[in-house]
Amino acid sequence: MTDEQAVAVDPLDCEAWAPVRRDLRRRDATALRVMLGRELDHVIGPDGEPVDVSGLLRFWARFCQAVYDEQADQLADELGLPPTPAGSRIDWDTVIDGVFAEVTGQFPAAGTDLGARCRATFAVFAQAETIVFWEYAVVSSEVAATRRALARMAGEGIVGATPVADACREVVQLCARMLGCLEDELRVEAAMTACAVDSVGLRASVASTGLGDLGDDVSALRARIVADKDLDAELAGHLDALLALVADDIAGTRPYFQLLSDAIAPASAAFLANLPGRRADSGVAAALRQAADRCRDFEHGPTGSWSVFGTEIRAQRIPLETAAAALESGVETLELTGAEVTYLYPFGLPVAATGTDVLPELVAGERPPDDAWHPVDMLAGARIVIDDAPRSDGWLASSSVQEKDYRAFRAVFPDHELILTTADGLTYAGLDVDVLLSGMGNHIVRVKLGTDTQVLGSGGGPVAWSPHDLEQAVRRGGQFAGSEGVLLRARTPGVADGAACGSLLEFATRIVADLARAAHEHGASPEEELDRDLAVVEGFLARYCQVLVTVSRADAVSPGGGRRSLLDESDLEGVLGVQTALTAQRSLAQSALEWVAYPRADAELRRRRTLGGRIQREVIWCAGDLTALFVPTAPHWRSVATQADVHYASSLIGVYWRRQQWLRRVVDEVGESLEADQGASLQVLRAAAKRLGEAIRHVQLLVDRANEHTLSQDQQGREVLQHLMGLNGVAELRQSLDATVEAAQSTLRALTERVADARADAEEEAQRGRERPLQILLAVLAVAGIIDVLGWFNEGLGFTGDRTWWLGETVLLVAAAGVLWWLGTRAWQLRDRDRPKDPQETV
Structure with missing residues (x-):
């Protein structure tokens, strides 16, 4: 039998290995763990006892859950590692090194052939499970750390120069390379997340080439192992089956990235390049159809029928066919010549014992006359200056209390400008950024990007946006912005740059975390409270980020380059790309041209989400966390007032959520203290009732003041606020806050009865x-x-x-x-x- 014939025998086509291949193909780790358990069953560890297979697999499952949850502290305790400081990134290299040491520490010695075999099996298991991770979570840091751990295992974890050690070492090295290819694939996904078509094509080419080279090396090693007479036949068959798993995954993965680089990305790029002039519709439509046909061939081919990437290809194909059909039918496409996207990150600061924000100095914007300590001078590594935030006359306060609540300030960065570099290499300079601070506690980090934002290298002047540009801009607000760069670049000589971040969300998180640290320091709160706050900052901002799209000038482009201005709502009907501005913030993109296939909202949904009619010269659409203002004929002062309504409606998210958490904590602390002291004295009970009652009154007054603010001077403003707060999540938060208040009142009633009983007992004792x-x-x-x-x-x-x-x-x-x-x-x-x-x- 020749080497080629030996390799052609499928080692996975048997009762032991077929379930492992099947589960890996569908990204299920069950049979993988059975395989590892089968390999270690009855193996004697270095302590002379059989390996505790069940305990080892339970430990690995806990590690996987820590990866999914991005919470490694409990695992770190088990491994004897220090916990991750609040607000810091997890050191996955240290964690995974500890995990690998814990697992391989139960294997036979590294210098034995059996120890080498166990490590090779574990390496294939670990890289396969890492591939499974990708289907459920974005785990780029963990993938890189696992690759480095496998590389160290190949270099240091298998010792000796026996044929078995050499073969197993090569298997581990190939597993490390496989995870290197997975990192390339994750970079493609990051570009896809940003809908960066050019970057998708370039990165997919790198991934495809790497997978091809790795596949060749896997095949060569399999041939050598099968032909090596120095290897036991059973061991050779086992290593061949392990490598066959790797080869099988490559066979189902590489065609997808080849299609991305060779067909999908080029056709998509041609479609986008044609949008401004629409002079090559027929040729572009043909290219789109050809790319879609290649996708369909893979979907229905032998590999696409089982590969998970067959589903990915289908998601790519549908927008290609939709775009081709649009060009073939002569539909108009949207072009934005005057538009801006505002990212609103609402937040509330830590609450003091009185229930009020603990940064009065910052909100007042004044340094105390005695030059006492000032809580915040810098945010995100850059100096800030605080001044009054402009407020329209629609928000005139009717009392001194309202004036204190509604007076707003903003923190700006006088020495820095915000720079944004996209995944496709465009660099926007001078994005508007400030931090709005209110006496009522409803604060916002606000960043603005528009068609008039300077694009370096474009020659200056406004740059028109296609719907694809708007799609990328909307995605930038959340946690699925792809691989981008954000920098507070110094523009004052002698001043250092501020924070460098990977997204606008990370940038906003840095600012809010800095304010939280200052608030806790100023309020002298326990360290665990700060840790708790920092642990939820990024998740909260990602969950409640609001995007405001304001369109002041827009055209519909027809085949051949004809244009017509879009002036009212009826003009938007049938224009391809309008739905991009009317679709809520997106999760991970499924395709490079995902926006093309966004469905048109049905009439009932449009009616509920659109505010028009009496709102003269404005169309206001709210899709939850995205609000779109279409104001091509409205005066600037009118749109500015409506934008202020959107800002206020969004800001209530932070203050409502923060007060709800504070009230829950008060209820919990009161309940815990009374449960711990069943015989509490009348004085203790009265103090607890007073604290809980004051907390309830504070929240009720806050809600009342927030509602007073909606009583703007004109009916139009009140309608706008009511419309927005009914759709953007504020109404749900208000209902949740009301439920918390009701629960707190129930607790207070029970506590009041207990106080009454304690008072009666005290009076009886006094009478005695x-x-x-x-x-x-x-x-x-x-x-x-x-x-x-x-x-x-x-x-x-x-x-x-x-x-x-x-x-x-x-x-x-x-x-x-x-x-x-x-x-x-x-x-x-x-x-x-x-x-x-x-x-x-x-x-």
Whole structure:
């Protein structure tokens, strides 16, 4: 049998390995873990005992969950590693090195052939499980750390120069390279997330080439292993099956990246290049159809039928066919000549014991006259200056309290400008950025990008946006912005650059985290509270980021380059690309031209989400976390006022959420303290009731003041706010906050009853204390009276000198007093038993 014939025999086509291949193909780790358990079953570890396979697999499952959750602290405790500081990135290299050491530490010694075999099996298992991770979570940092750990295992974890050690070492090296290819694939996904067509094509080419080279090396190693006479046949078959798993995954993966680089990306780029002039519709449509046909061939081919990338190709094909059909039908396409996208990151600062924000100095924007400590001078590594935020006359306050609540300030960066570099290599300079701060606690980080934002290298002047440009801009606000760069670049000589971040979300997170640290330091709150805040900052901003799209000038471009201005809502009908501005923020992109296939909203949905009619010269659409303003004929002052409405409606998210968390914490702390002290004194109960009542009143007053703000001077402004808050998530947060207040009131009622019972008990005890001296006096008088009576009686009978008689009378007197005392005590006990109890005391 030749080497080629030996390799042609499928080692996975058997009862032991077929389930492993099947599960890996569908990205299920179950059979993989069975395979590893089968390999380690009955293997003797370095301590002379069999490997605890069940314990090892449970440990690995905990590690996988830590990867999915991006929470490695519990695992770090198990490994004896220090916890990750709040707000810091997890050191996955250290964690995964610890995981690998824990697992391989149960294997036979690294210098033995059996130890080498176990490590080779584990390497294939680890790289296959990492591929499975990708289907469920974005794990780029973990992939890179696992690759480095496998590379170290190949270089240091397998020692010796035996044929078995050499073969196993090569297997581990190929697994490390496989994860290197996976990193290339993740870079393609990052470009896809940003819908960066050119970057997708270039990175997909790198990934395809790397997979092809790796596939060739896997095939060559399999041939050498099968032909090596120095290797035991059973071991050779085992290593061949491991490598066959790797080869099988490459066979199902590489065609997808080849199609991306050779067909999908070029056709998509041609479509985008044609949008401004629409002079090559027929040729571009043909290229799109050809790329779609190649995708369909893969989908229905033998590999596409089982590869998970067959589904990815289908997601790519549908927009290609939709774009081709649009060009063939002569539909108009949208072009934005005057537009801006504003990213709004609402947040609330840590709440002091009084329920108010703990940064009065920052909100006031003034340094104390005694030059005392000022909480914040820098944000995101750059100096800030605080000044008054402009406010339109529609927000005139009617009282001094409202003036304090609604007066707003903003922090700006006088020495820096915000630079954004996209995944496709475009660099936007001078994005508008500031931090809006309000006395009511509804704060926002605000970043603005528009068609008039300078694009370096473009020659200056506004740059028109296609729907694809708008799609990329909208995606930039959340956690699925792809691989981009954000920098606070110094524009003042002698000043250093500020923060460099990977996204606008990360940039906003840096700012809010800096404010949270200052707030906790200023309020001298416990360190664990700061850790808790920093742990949720990025997730909160990602969840509640709001995007505002404002379109002031737009055209519809027809085949051949004809244009017509879009002036009212009816003009938007049938224009390809309008839905890009009307679709809520997106998750991971499924294709490079995803926006082309966005469905048109049905009539009922449009009616609910659109505010027009009496709102003259404006169309306001709210799709949850995205609000679109179409204002081509509205005066600037009108659109500015509406934008302020959007900002305010968004800002309530931060203050409502923060106060809800604060009120929940107060309720929990009160409940925990009372549960820990079932016999709490009346003073303690009163203090707890007072604290909870004040917290409830604070939240209710806050909500009331927030609603007062919606009573703007004109009905139009009130309609806008009501419309926005009903759709952007504020209404749901308000309902959730109301439910928390109701739960707190229920707790307060139970606590009030407990206070009343404690007061009654205290009053009874006080009454007893007041009555006891009188009872003693009466008892003394009664005893004295009885003694006088007995004296008279004894004199009458002539027993005055009889000691025995006097002793008997004394014993009788004491016994009678004891019986009376017992009867009184018993009466009090029966009274306490029959008194109604607090329902909480009977639980």
